[in-house]
Amino acid sequence: MDFQIKMMSGRLRKAPENFLDRQAIRTVAAEARQGRRDFLRSAFAAAAATAAAGSHAQPNAGGDPNILNLPEHSRGLGQAVATDGYGKPSKYEANVQRRRSPGLTQTAQASVSFAPLQSLFGIVTPSGLHFERHHQGWWDIDPSRHRFMVNGMVKTPMVFTMDELMRLPSLSRFHFIECGANTGMEWGNVAVPTCQYTHGMLSCSEFTGVPLITLLEMAGADLKNGRFVLAEGADGSSMTRTIPMSLIRSGEVLVAYGQNGEMLRPENGYPLRLVVPGAQGVSWVKYLRRIEVGDRPYGAKDEAIHYVDLMPDGLHRQYTSTQECKSVVTAPSGGQVLLDKGFYNVTGLAWSGRGKVRRVDVSVDGGRNWHAARLETPVLGKCLTRFSADWVWDGKPAIIQSRAADETGYVQPTYRQLRAVRGTRSIYHNNAIQSWLVEESGEVRNVQLS
Ligand SMILES: Nc1nc2c(c(=O)[nH]1)N[C@H]1C(S)=C(S)[C@@H](COP(=O)(O)O)O[C@H]1N2
Ligand SMILES: [Mo]
Numbered sequence: 001m002d003f004q005i006k007m008m009s010g011r012l013r014k015a016p017e018n019f020l021d022r023q024a025i026r027t028v029a030a031e032a033r034q035g036r037r038d039f040l041r042s043a044f045a046a047a048a049a050t051a052a053a054g055s056h057a058q059p060n061a062g063g064d065p066n067i068l069n070l071p072e073h074s075r076g077l078g079q080a081v082a083t084d085g086y087g088k089p090s091k092y093e094a095n096v097q098r099r100r101s102p103g104l105t106q107t108a109q110a111s112v113s114f115a116p117l118q119s120l121f122g123i124v125t126p127s128g129l130h131f132e133r134h135h136q137g138w139w140d141i142d143p144s145r146h147r148f149m150v151n152g153m154v155k156t157p158m159v160f161t162m163d164e165l166m167r168l169p170s171l172s173r174f175h176f177i178e179c180g181a182n183t184g185m186e187w188g189n190v191a192v193p194t195c196q197y198t199h200g201m202l203s204c205s206e207f208t209g210v211p212l213i214t215l216l217e218m219a220g221a222d223l224k225n226g227r228f229v230l231a232e233g234a235d236g237s238s239m240t241r242t243i244p245m246s247l248i249r250s251g252e253v254l255v256a257y258g259q260n261g262e263m264l265r266p267e268n269g270y271p272l273r274l275v276v277p278g279a280q281g282v283s284w285v286k287y288l289r290r291i292e293v294g295d296r297p298y299g300a301k302d303e304a305i306h307y308v309d310l311m312p313d314g315l316h317r318q319y320t321s322t323q324e325c326k327s328v329v330t331a332p333s334g335g336q337v338l339l340d341k342g343f344y345n346v347t348g349l350a351w352s353g354r355g356k357v358r359r360v361d362v363s364v365d366g367g368r369n370w371h372a373a374r375l376e377t378p379v380l381g382k383c384l385t386r387f388s389a390d391w392v393w394d395g396k397p398a399i400i401q402s403r404a405a406d407e408t409g410y411v412q413p414t415y416r417q418l419r420a421v422r423g424t425r426s427i428y429h430n431n432a433i434q435s436w437l438v439e440e441s442g443e444v445r446n447v448q449l450s
Pocket of ligand 1: 130134178179234235280281284288
């Protein structure tokens with residue numbers, strides 16, 4: 001097998017065995033065995049058995065020879081309408097959770113929880129599974145006491161209550177948010193086992209709010225000389241970010257209160273957050289309390305010492321806010337187990353901070369051959385796009401990859417291409433092609449080709 005891998009790729013790096021989150025790997029692997037990955041097999045088995053039972057009265061999948069012996073849920077009385085008022089997932093889905101990476105951060109308040117991308121369908125992240133990134137903990141702020149101020153280079157500084165904001169004309173838009181540090185652990189080497197940890201600082205929601213430009217116009221902002229704004233959050237992290245007016249003028253930057261049809265979740269900035277489509281997560285200031293109009297970039301702490309890209313020559317790149325085109329196969333992915341040879345739907349997510357995804361190619365041989373994947377509709381700008389491709393696994397080792405291109409013509413780079421420009425010591429903006437090794441045993445592992 002080593003020989004075959006060498007043929008495919010040259011040098012191969014695997015996730016270290018001693019990765020600290022063994023429990024998470026076991027959980028994901030167990031989930032894969034019992035749940036999702038088992039689904040294909042059991043669905044086929046059940047279908048075959050039902051068909052057989054119909055014609056030849058053979059045992060059904062449950063082992064009961066008589067299909068007229070209906071299960072309890074087909075005979076008895078179900079439960080009353082929910083009394084707790086707000087629905088929850090099935091108890092059988094209890095493994096589908098956001099997870100922290102133990103040891104990644106020193107405190108749970110300045111930390112991250114990752115979205116379980118491997119378990120999700122379509123493009124929308126359920127709000128309860130949206131990744132979290134807090135610099136100083138989250139708050140559940142009383143919306144009746146929250147205020148939003150517009151000041152700086154404006155004729156009339158204004159302060160809005162939530163009620164006042166929610167009376168204004170609103171827009172709803174689907175957009176991804178990706179932390180600039182997503183996949184950051186993988187810069188130097190393979191570090192983590194699952195796509196939850198490699199790519200899970202990524203989520204996608206329908207956001208509802210008022211275009212920031214509307215509020216700036218209400219305050220009489222100087223839109224000619226005011227070429228930047230500063231966005232400020234109300235939590236103790238002093239989160240402030242410079243946003244160029246060019247993005248705001250297009251109308252796509254929202255002062256948002258809605259997420260997937262309801263109010264924002266507290267973890268995601270309730271009652272108000274900035275939505276900056278295509279920009280890295282840190283620009284999406286949560287608990288938004290102030291926008292100041294200015295004529296130059298502010299060079300705030302999160303723009304001067306954090307969120308800068310260390311280049312091979314030792315200099316840092318600043319204000320690299322746009323999330324470039326990227327993709328990842330979410331199934332089969334690291335930690336999952338393929339139980340049998342045969343057909344699999346290879347599926348994943350692609351996105352670009354510059355617009356729409358134009359094309360995704362999938363390889364199952366470590367990048368020697370590529371085939372166009374199907375893009376599922378809708379394909380929206382600065383939004384996750386779901387792709388899928390047919391694959392019949394022959395039971396031999398395989399390396400699965402996806403490579404996305406966006407409407408600007410930009411193509412997602414390999415690790416070799418990315419490192420040639422960026423080196424290996426960055427934290428942010430790793431958009432390299434991800435590789436998953438399917439071993440003969442069916443276990444899927446995170447690897448890097450170099
Ligand atoms: N006020 C405030 N806004 C913030 C942050 C924060 O800590 N405080 N974290 C930022 C970072 S780094 C990211 S990646 C996103 C994460 O948003 P989420 O927690 O809704 O996923 O929020 C950004 N906005
Ligand atoms: Mo972030």
